[in-house]
Amino acid sequence: MGWSAVSESAYELVLGDKNYSSWSLRPWLLMRMFDIPFAEINVDICNRGARKRILEHSPSGKVPVLKVGDLTIWDTLAITEYLAEKHPDRAIWPKDGEARAIARAVTAEMHSGFEHLRGEMPMDILGSKPVDEISVGVSRDTGRIVDIWRMCRASYGGDGPFLFGAFSAADAMYAPVTSRFRTYGIALAEHGDDGTAKAYCETILSLDAIAEWSSGADEQMAERGIAN
Numbered sequence: 001m002g003w004s005a006v007s008e009s010a011y012e013l014v015l016g017d018k019n020y021s022s023w024s025l026r027p028w029l030l031m032r033m034f035d036i037p038f039a040e041i042n043v044d045i046c047n048r049g050a051r052k053r054i055l056e057h058s059p060s061g062k063v064p065v066l067k068v069g070d071l072t073i074w075d076t077l078a079i080t081e082y083l084a085e086k087h088p089d090r091a092i093w094p095k096d097g098e099a100r101a102i103a104r105a106v107t108a109e110m111h112s113g114f115e116h117l118r119g120e121m122p123m124d125i126l127g128s129k130p131v132d133e134i135s136v137g138v139s140r141d142t143g144r145i146v147d148i149w150r151m152c153r154a155s156y157g158g159d160g161p162f163l164f165g166a167f168s169a170a171d172a173m174y175a176p177v178t179s180r181f182r183t184y185g186i187a188l189a190e191h192g193d194d195g196t197a198k199a200y201c202e203t204i205l206s207l208d209a210i211a212e213w214s215s216g217a218d219e220q221m222a223e224r225g226i227a228n
């Protein structure tokens, strides 16, 4: 029951609506940035009957899901670790041991935290909804993220533009946050940003892969008759 016999062209990634599904964006971006081929299965998770549609692919009732032959892997972190093990040549995690430990820590912190930002400012990658005021919780989450990005860039960024220099799983994990900051017009300078967080947002949001995802979101919204 090994996995090495499974060809990477057999990957199928089950995704939710591209405009809204921040968890779906993460493994999609990771696989695009690391040039890992996959087929997409797009599931409408916003409209009536969503739960039934998701459960056809996902035992947890949530997306994303990576299918590899008969194997079904749910949860973004599990998918990330699977891909990192399967493709050790691609440095999905930083090669340096200390950088890798910190990349895992900040990735885990995103996966299990920032509930105010996640709950109060859901991803809406095509949307522009600047807010006048933000809650104490969102403010605290934003300040912490600004600190994380500054620390990663200063200590591990080296010559590259990403958190750990070259693109890694940590960048995939924080990509939806850069989109939220743009959508809701969060003034990063008011949360301790010295310019690092603003520049990092620009780096992520100007990736060709993000443009590709956003245009997919636009097409889906049109197909589903949702105005943005």
Ligand SMILES: N[C@@H](CCC(=O)N[C@@H](CS)C(=O)NCC(=O)O)C(=O)O
Pocket (backbone or CB within 6 Å): 016, 020, 021, 022, 023, 024, 045, 051, 054, 061, 062, 063, 064, 074, 075, 076, 077, 111
């Ligand atoms: N811990 C999961 C979270 C996945 C998640 O919450 N996905 C949302 C879409 S962004 C979902 O499937 N929502 C549908 C529902 O809860 O019914 C992961 O890391 O993948």
